[in-house]
Amino acid sequence: MEQTLAIIKPDGVSRGLIGEVILRIERNKLKIKAMKLIQMSKTQAQGFYAVHRERPFFQSLTDFMCSGPVVVMVLEGENAIKRWRDMMGATNYKDAAEGTIRRDFATDIEKNVVHGSDAPETAAFETGYFFNALERV
Numbered sequence: 001m002e003q004t005l006a007i008i009k010p011d012g013v014s015r016g017l018i019g020e021v022i023l024r025i026e027r028n029k030l031k032i033k034a035m036k037l038i039q040m041s042k043t044q045a046q047g048f049y050a051v052h053r054e055r056p057f058f059q060s061l062t063d064f065m066c067s068g069p070v071v072v073m074v075l076e077g078e079n080a081i082k083r084w085r086d087m088m089g090a091t092n093y094k095d096a097a098e099g100t101i102r103r104d105f106a107t108d109i110e111k112n113v114v115h116g117s118d119a120p121e122t123a124a125f126e127t128g129y130f131f132n133a134l135e136r137v
């Protein structure tokens with residue numbers, strides 16, 4: 001069993017897409033092991049996306065990620081990291097496959113509705129960043 005971190009980003013929450021995203025997660029038989037609604041500070045968003053700190057979009061991305069509430073979740077299942085990324089679609093919604101969340105709902109390369117961990121090491125860091133042992137079932 002593998003775990004991954006999923007985030008419904010501020011655009012997804014403000015546009016009323018929480019239910020739609022969770023419906024897709026449940027339909028795809030990924031188990032929700034932890035979940036909460038939070039609003040990150042700028043410092044917390046910078047810490048979360050520290051791997052991207054040299055990228056030109058870092059400032060804008062971290063401003064966006066703390067601009068409103070987000071839903072953070074730990075998802076579990078066999079191959080959960082890849083399965084959740086396959087459900088999300090490509091970073092740029094214009095390249096995302098049909099039926100993916102980003103293809104269906106993203107409006108911008110930055111405002112792309114959802115986040116997912118990209119490897120076991122990042123999944124371990126990211127789930128631990130938001131949830132302690134008592135917050136996980």
Ligand code: ATP
Binds near residue numbers: 110111112114115118
């Ligand atoms: P995420 O990490 O959010 O799941 P990802 O792994 O598909 O997305 P990354 O390359 O890790 O993509 O980029 C992190 C986030 O930064 C993207 O989801 C998007 O919101 C934003 N981003 C990525 N590339 C660009 C870009 N060229 N311009 C603006 N924002 C970008």
Ligand code: MG
Binds near residue numbers: 116118
């Ligand atoms: Mg990423």
